[in-house]
Amino acid sequence: MSNWQPSATLDALRRRAAIIDQIRTFFRQREVLEVETPSLSAAAVSDPHLFPFVCDYVPEGGGSAQPLYLHTSPEYPMKRLLAAGSGPIWQLAKVFRNGESGRRHNPEFSMLEWYRPDFDHHQLMDEVDELVRQILGSAPARRVTYAALFAQQLGVDIHTCQQEELAALGRSHCSFDGQLDRDGWLNLLFSHCIEPTLIEPxxxxxxxxxxxxxxxxxxxxxxxxxxxRFELFIDGMELANGYYELSDADEQLRRFEADQLQRQSLGRPVLPIDLHLVDALRSGLPDCAGVALGVDRLVMLALGASRIDQVVAFTLERA
Incomplete structure (x- = not known):
């Protein structure tokens, strides 16, 4: 059977377009500048748990191929714009993450990312909540600390518990008998036991x-x-991830290098560090907060869709 037709209905695509228009109006009214940054970069994301797509740039007429990476987020170049004095900025970008495919994932997806100088993470939470409420007509999001959720859902104090206690909970609640470090157990417990319970915003x-x-x-x-740092969950699904941004260049470089060591320990390729970002931080990043929000997931919630292929024209299977 041919898969030439779109996976989403035309009505769903029209409603998606209306939501994107709402997003654009939201930022226009707040005088936040819309920007575009490259999808290709000579450096790559350092996160050991993300897998970028790699392609080769071959100069016309011949020459050595240069590996380039499709971005997993426009974060690094947007921070370079901030350091150059852009003021508040936003972007709706196609981003790419290798290996991510499923009911809520497609390896190419749409990300809304914005940065607010002179905001901290609490002020940005206010704005994220305001945008989402306008799109979804939802109630104000409740706010709760990461530690409080572990105490409420699993009866454990993450500030004082030992790794062995987290491992026992992981094996009991998640039927997992492998070996993980402390953050691995926390992530497993959060994703399996806590995240599915976060139905209301x-x-x-x-x-x-x-x-x-x-x-x-x-x-x-x-x-x-x-x-x-904060994350927004609705209907048991992560929708946004935001930070009160690190501006210390030396600390950022240290974290990049630590990520590379973790990549090595996991048997994953070491990727080029984005030294342009480090140089931008060294020149002076304004005090700011930033957030990335999954637009496809936001549209899914607005339309009551259960699968990402119901809200995008063509998923990987129809590419």
Whole structure:
């Protein structure tokens, strides 16, 4: 049977277009500049759990091929724009993640990403909530710390528990008998036991310091220092991931190098570090918060769709 026709109905695509128009209006009214950045980069994301697509650029007329990476997020070049003095910016980009395919995943998907100078993560949570409520007509999101969810759902204090206790919970609740480090057990328990229960809009914040990624570490969000990071969940699905952005170039480089060591330990290829970003941070990134939001998932929620192929024209299977 031929798969030439779109997977989504034309009505769904029209409704998707209307939602994107709402998003554009939201930022226009707030005087946030829409930008475009390249999809190809000479460097790659450092996250050990993301797998970028690699392609070769071959100069016309011959020459050595140069490996380039399709971006998994427009974050790095957008931060370079911020360091250059752009002010508040947003982008709706196609992004690419190898190996991600399923009911809620397609290896090519649409990401809304925006950055707000002079915002911290709490102020950005307000704006994320406002945008999502406008699109979905949903109630205000409740806010809860990462540690509080573990205490409520699993009866464990992540600040004081030992790794062996997390491992026992993982084996008991997730039927997993492998070996993981502390963050591995936390991630397993969160994804299997906590995330599916977050049906109503929920903003989770104060992640463990070890999961800071590109976020600052702050005091005051929890009883211990925590990552200034948040995630939005609706209907048991992650919708957005935001940070009070790290601006220390040396610390960013240290985290990139730690990611590379973890890649090696997992038997994954070491990828080029984006030194342009490090140089931009060194020149001065304004105090800012940023967030990435999955547009396809937002449209799924708005349309009551259960699969991503119901809201995009052509998934991988029909490419």
């Amino acid at each position: 929920t903003l989770v914040y104060a992640f463990p310091v070890s999961q800071a990624a590109l976020a600052r570490v702050v005091d005051g969000d929890d009883q211990a220092p925590s990552a200034a």
